[in-house]
Structures are given as structure tokens and as C-alpha cells.
Amino acid sequence: MTERSGLAERVLQxxxxxxxxxxxxxxxxxxxxxxELARLWSRVGRAWRVGVTGPPGVGKSTLVDELARLLRAESxxxxxxxxxxxxxxxxxxxxxxxxxxEDHTLDAGVFIxxxxxRGSHGGLARAATSACDVVDAFGFDRILLETVGVGQAxxxxxxxxxxxxxxxxPGAGDxxxxxxxxxxxxxxxxxxxxxxxxxSDRLLNDxxxxxxxxxxxxxxxxxxxxxxxGTRFGVEAVLAAVEEHRVHVERSGxxxxxxxxxxxxxxxxxxxxxxxxLWVENGWSARIERDLAAGRSPHEVxxxxxxxxxxxLHKPSEVKR
Amino acid sequence: MTERSGLAERVLQxxxxxxxxxxxxxxxxxxxxxxELARLWSRVGRAWRVGVTGPPGVGKSTLVDELARLLRAESxxxxxxxxxxxxxxxxxxxxxxxxxxEDHTLDAGVFIxxxxxRGSHGGLARAATSACDVVDAFGFDRILLETVGVGQAxxxxxxxxxxxxxxxxPGAGDxxxxxxxxxxxxxxxxxxxxxxxxxSDRLLNDxxxxxxxxxxxxxxxxxxxxxxxGTRFGVEAVLAAVEEHRVHVERSGxxxxxxxxxxxxxxxxxxxxxxxxLWVENGWSARIERDLAAGRSPHEVxxxxxxxxxxxLHKPSEVKR
Numbered sequence: 001m002t003e004r005s006g007l008a009e010r011v012l013q014x015x016x017x018x019x020x021x022x023x024x025x026x027x028x029x030x031x032x033x034x035x036e037l038a039r040l041w042s043r044v045g046r047a048w049r050v051g052v053t054g055p056p057g058v059g060k061s062t063l064v065d066e067l068a069r070l071l072r073a074e075s076x077x078x079x080x081x082x083x084x085x086x087x088x089x090x091x092x093x094x095x096x097x098x099x100x101x102e103d104h105t106l107d108a109g110v111f112i113x114x115x116x117x118r119g120s121h122g123g124l125a126r127a128a129t130s131a132c133d134v135v136d137a138f139g140f141d142r143i144l145l146e147t148v149g150v151g152q153a154x155x156x157x158x159x160x161x162x163x164x165x166x167x168x169x170p171g172a173g174d175x176x177x178x179x180x181x182x183x184x185x186x187x188x189x190x191x192x193x194x195x196x197x198x199x200s201d202r203l204l205n206d207x208x209x210x211x212x213x214x215x216x217x218x219x220x221x222x223x224x225x226x227x228x229x230g231t232r233f234g235v236e237a238v239l240a241a242v243e244e245h246r247v248h249v250e251r252s253g254x255x256x257x258x259x260x261x262x263x264x265x266x267x268x269x270x271x272x273x274x275x276x277x278l279w280v281e282n283g284w285s286a287r288i289e290r291d292l293a294a295g296r297s298p299h300e301v302x303x304x305x306x307x308x309x310x311x312x313l314h315k316p317s318e319v320k321r
Numbered sequence: 322m323t324e325r326s327g328l329a330e331r332v333l334q335x336x337x338x339x340x341x342x343x344x345x346x347x348x349x350x351x352x353x354x355x356x357e358l359a360r361l362w363s364r365v366g367r368a369w370r371v372g373v374t375g376p377p378g379v380g381k382s383t384l385v386d387e388l389a390r391l392l393r394a395e396s397x398x399x400x401x402x403x404x405x406x407x408x409x410x411x412x413x414x415x416x417x418x419x420x421x422x423e424d425h426t427l428d429a430g431v432f433i434x435x436x437x438x439r440g441s442h443g444g445l446a447r448a449a450t451s452a453c454d455v456v457d458a459f460g461f462d463r464i465l466l467e468t469v470g471v472g473q474a475x476x477x478x479x480x481x482x483x484x485x486x487x488x489x490x491p492g493a494g495d496x497x498x499x500x501x502x503x504x505x506x507x508x509x510x511x512x513x514x515x516x517x518x519x520x521s522d523r524l525l526n527d528x529x530x531x532x533x534x535x536x537x538x539x540x541x542x543x544x545x546x547x548x549x550x551g552t553r554f555g556v557e558a559v560l561a562a563v564e565e566h567r568v569h570v571e572r573s574g575x576x577x578x579x580x581x582x583x584x585x586x587x588x589x590x591x592x593x594x595x596x597x598x599l600w601v602e603n604g605w606s607a608r609i610e611r612d613l614a615a616g617r618s619p620h621e622v623x624x625x626x627x628x629x630x631x632x633x634l635h636k637p638s639e640v641k642r
Contacts, residue, residue: 034620041618263609269623277631288584297362298587299355305591310598312633
């Protein structure tokens with residue numbers, strides 16, 4: 001395997017090894033990643049990114065597999081990015097890969113990648129977004145981004161998605177927790193999976209009522225779909241709801257919506273990097289302690305540090321001040 | 322009332338109107354405050370600051386009043402700063418002032434000030450700290466900083482305190498909530514108020530056991546004190562526990578502990594001001610959207626912004642890089 005040409009170039013030529021490698025760079029925060037992504041950037045934005053989330057045990061992976069199968073039947077290529085912030089890299093994530101590979105491994109129209117938590121929560125969300133970007137540039141039509149919906153890290157990961165599918169199932173106390181924790185608020189499509197279980201009608205009704213009341217004023221009416229991914233029931237309906245949402249978003253200004261999300265991500269990344277540069281590398285933390293020990297007031301110390309940054313800036317002339 | 326001399330100078334001369342005015346500046350984030358505090362700074366650090374917190378309805382205000390009364394009986398001067406983040410300025414805070422004033426209004430050894438939430442949570446904590454600084458510089462021996470213990474904003478306010486007294490009472494479900502919410506973790510002294518109510522023995526035992534188990538390895542053993550501030554029972558014991566904690570902290574490195582808290586506060590303030598300066602005033606938010614719209618990749622956009630700050634910095638030579 002030659003290393004002569006860059007990973008970006010090889011990804012554009014359809015090299016799946018390069019694709020996997022580039023995602024690893026993103027995952028590890030490799031400084032070379034930014035340059036490669038810049039070379040791919042003009043090809044990013046064609047794939048539709050579907051986030052699939054929900055509490056543990058509701059059957060997200062099965063649903064993702066069945067959605068991938070359906071999309072393949074429609075001759076759409078599918079990238080799957082499965083994020084598991086709770087499991088170490090050598091644990092669940094890899095095992096998940098192996099189980100999934102059995103079905104799709106020989107199909108060039110499918111790419112499956114598991115990612116696990118590395119470093120900060122913000123880092124995971126960035127890595128997941130970057131992975132989607134690379135899979136997108138490679139040329140896949142749809143990306144299924146699976147993440148367990150339990151905390152802030154997972155919500156941040158969902159920022160990479162164009163459509164968010166929240167999966168719940170009857171009888172799991174977790175589903176109620178999920179509703180309380182705000183999963184409902186981020187859902188574009190709600191799925192009651194394992195619909196054969198007792199209590200599914202009640203959950204369907206509760207959710208339908210909840211979204212009706214909460215989202216009365218919104219343009220997109222969140223559909224609540226009953227499914228049983230294990231027996232392939234309802235998966236077409238889920239996919240149809242996702243496609244409907246895609247059409248809705250594309251009509252109402254997709255580019256702007258995506259750019260806003262990107263802008264928020266850039267902002268987070270800059271803030272994190274700035275904190276690292278100033279407080280750690282530039283020694284501001286130590287300086288504060290020294291200045292306070294020397295008897296300077298907190299406001300003076302803060303003002304001195306701030307002025308160093310603000311005075312060094314290029315003031316953009318076009319911005320009102 | 323002449324405005325010739327600065328507020329700081331007048332505070333040092335014992336002018337209570339100037340004291341009140343300077344706290345208002347701190348509360349409003351008036352840019353003139355920093356300069357005045359710098360002039361007072363060498364006089365800050367002599368008062369002992371006692372934070373009194375707990376769920377609503379446990380009798381914090383009554384306890385604070387009784388502690389003030391006891392301290393006055395010992396000829397110590399007392400400043401009371403009552404923070405109520407939930408009530409608008411014209412609401413509960415002012416009413417509280419009026420009720421309290423009846424007892425102490427003619428006593429020059431007491432100063433009482435209520436503060437209410439303005440702007441950001443971080444802003445409230447800074448204002449409370451600044452108010453304590455000014456009251457401290459004025460020359461009061463003890464400062465009682467009262468805040469309702471219900472959320473992050475209140476915990477941040479407690480950063481201004483040298484000793485934290487957490488007040489609970491039997492029968493209030495809120496007390497259990499407070500324990501769960503982590504009030505126990507920040508307590509230097511625990512008070513079971515309204516000890517005449519049924520269930521107080523049980524709460525005392527539960528708390529004693531809880532602090533014993535949780536703080537086994539800590540040097541300071543958190544005392545659990547029964548009190549009934551309304552009937553003046555146990556208030557001496559609370560004050561004795563506070564004084565014991567003061568002696569303990571002074572022995573184990575008060576200056577360093579205080580400087581670390583200050584350093585954390587400066588860091589928060591700088592980060593907030595920096596975000597305002599960069600994203601709002603310097604127009605970075607708008608720039609990101611423009612650059613993304615022009616087709617630049619997120620990493621390029623982030624790197625460009627970062628380099629502007631980092632290149633403009635004076636690199637401190639003594640810091641290892």
C-alpha cells in the first residue's frame with residue numbers, strides 16, 4: 001500500500017482503506033486531519049445524515065441494520081457510523097462491528113465504522129462529525145449515525161445529523177427517562193420499537209399526544225411510527241418518515257440550517273482550543289496565581305490578560321462596534 | 322453629598338452611602354467598579370465570610386439574623402449579604418431588607434444588603450464576591466452571605482465564602498433533594514434547623530452518618546448541629562462550629578485556599594469576557610458563517626480564528642512550552 005498520494009486523494013478515488021484511516025485520524029485528533037478534510041471539503045454535503053438514538057436496549061442497532069438493508073434494496077449506498085461513548089475502543093464498539101459485518105461485508109455499497117469515546121465529550125462529537133464528513137465525501141448516499149441517547153455527549157454527536165430518529169420501546173423505564181431528559185425535543189421522527197410488546201399502544205398514544213402538545217407551533221409535525229425491527233415490521237414506515245423529513249428540510253433551507261450547525265461546532269472547537277492555548281500553553285493559570293500573590297486585585301489581573309488578547313486582534317472594519 | 326472623592330476613598334472613611342453605592346456598581350457590572358476595588362484591595366481579606374445556604378423554607382434568614390445578633394453581642398461588626406437569584410430586584414430582596422432592618426437599622430456595627438439576579442449566573446457570583454470584598458474593606462469583622470441552595474448559580478455564589486453552613490430541616494422533602502444535589506459536599510458545617518419538629522433526630526442521625534462515611538479521609542470533620550433559630554436554641558453552637566472551622570482553615574493555609582478560589586473566579590471572568598469580545602464585539606460569529614458560506618472547511622475557519630489570537634500574544638519566556 002503506497003503512501004505517496006494523500007489520504008484525501010485516495011478517498012476520492014474510492015479507496016476504502018484510506019477512508020478508514022482518515023476516520024482514525026479524526027478519532028485520534030491527528031493534526032494532519034484538517035488538511036485532508038480541506039481537500040475533500042468541496043465533496044462534502046451530498047449525503048443525508050440520519051441520527052438514530054435512544055436508551056440502551058430499545059433495538060437501535062437492529063433498526064439501523066434494517067434501514068441499511070432497505071436503502072440497499074433501493075440501490076442507495078449507506079455508511080454506518082456507530083458511536084458508543086461508554087465503551088472503550090477495544091470493547092463493545094469492535095464487537096458491534098464484527099456482528100454487523102456478517103450481513104454487509106461483501107457489499108461495496110455499505111461501509112460500517114464504530115467509534116468509541118476518546119478524550120473530551122466535545123472531542124467525540126467533533127470526531128463523529130468528521131467521520132460523517134469523510135464518509136460523505138467518499139460518496140455514500142445516506143449515513144446512519146447511531147448513538148445511545150443518555151447524556152450531553154450524545155446530544156452533541158446528534159449535531160452531525162440532518163434527521164434525528166429517536167427510538168423508544170414499551171415497558172422500559174428508560175423510555176420515560178428519555179422523554180424527561182429531552183430526547184423528545186430533538187426528535188424529527190419518533191419510533192416505538194418492539195411494538196409487539198405489551199404497552200406499545202399506550203406509549204404510541206402518549207408520545208403522539210406529547211409531540212402534538214409540545215410542537216403545536218412547529219412546521220414539521222414529528223411522526224410517531226410503530227415498528228419491530230427484529231421482524232422487519234414498520235421499517236419501511238420509518239424510512240418513509242425520514243425521507244419525508246429530508247424533503248421538508250430541503251424545501252425550508254437546508255444549506256442555511258447546516259451552516260448554522262457547522263458554525264456552532266466551529267465556535268465550540270475554537271473555544272476549547274483557545275482555553276488550552278491560553279490557560280495551559282501560555283501559562284495564564286500560573287500567571288493569575290502569581291499576580292494575585294503579588295497583591296493585585298482580581299479585576300486588574302483579569303483586565304491585564306484580556307487586554308493582551310484583545311489588543312493583538314485585527315479589528316474587522318466591517319463589524320459595527 | 323459631594324462626589325469629589327472616589328467611592329473607594331469614602332468607603333475607607335466609613336461612608337455607608339458610598340459602600341451601598343459601590344455594591345450597586347458591582348451588581349450592575351459598572352465598568353468603574355474595577356478601579357475602585359483596586360484602590361480598596363489592600364484592605365480586603367480581614368473579614369471572615371460565612372456562606373449560609375439551604376433549600377427554601379428551612380429558616381436561613383432567621384438563623385442569619387440570630388447569628389448577627391450573637392456576633393454583635395461579642396462586639397464583632399457584621400455585614401449581611403443576602404443573595405436571591407430567583408426574585409427580581411424589586412421583589413423579595415427588598416422586602417427582606419425592610420423586615421430585617423427593623424432589628425438592626427440603628428446599629429452602626431451592622432450592614433445589610435440584599436442582591437438579586439442580574440444577567441448571567443456567573444455575573445451574580447461575581448457581584449456577590451465583589452459585594453463581600455467591599456464590605457470586607459469597609460472593616461466588618463464577619464460577613465454572612467445568605468443564598469438559597471437550589472442550583473448552579475447558588476453554588477457559584479458560595480465560592481465567595483470561607484466557611485459554608487448548610488441549613489436543612491426535618492420533614493422537608495427538599496432536604497433530601499439538597500443532599501442528593503450535592504449540598505452536603507460543599508458543607509463545612511451542617512445545621513438541622515427547626516429541631517423541635519418531628520423527624521429531627523432521624524435527620525440528625527442520617528446526616529451524621531452521611532458525613533462520616535463521605536468525608537472519612539478529610540481533615541475537617543463536618544459537625545452536624547441541631548438548632549431552632551426561631552427560639553434562639555442552638556445558635557451559639559452553630560457560631561462555635563463556624564469559629565472552629567475558621568481556626569482550622571487559618572491553620573491549614575488560608576491564604577493559599579483563598580488565592581485558589583480567586584484564581585478560579587478570575588479564570589471564569591476572563592473566559593466570559595473573552596467570549597463576549599471575540600464572538601460578539603469582534604464579529605467572529607458572523608465571520609464563521611461568512612467563511613463557511615464561502616466554502617471553507619470548518620477546520621480551516623477555526624484555525625484562522627485561533628491563529629489571530631495566539632499570534633497576537635506575548636509569549637511568557639518563563640513558561641515551559
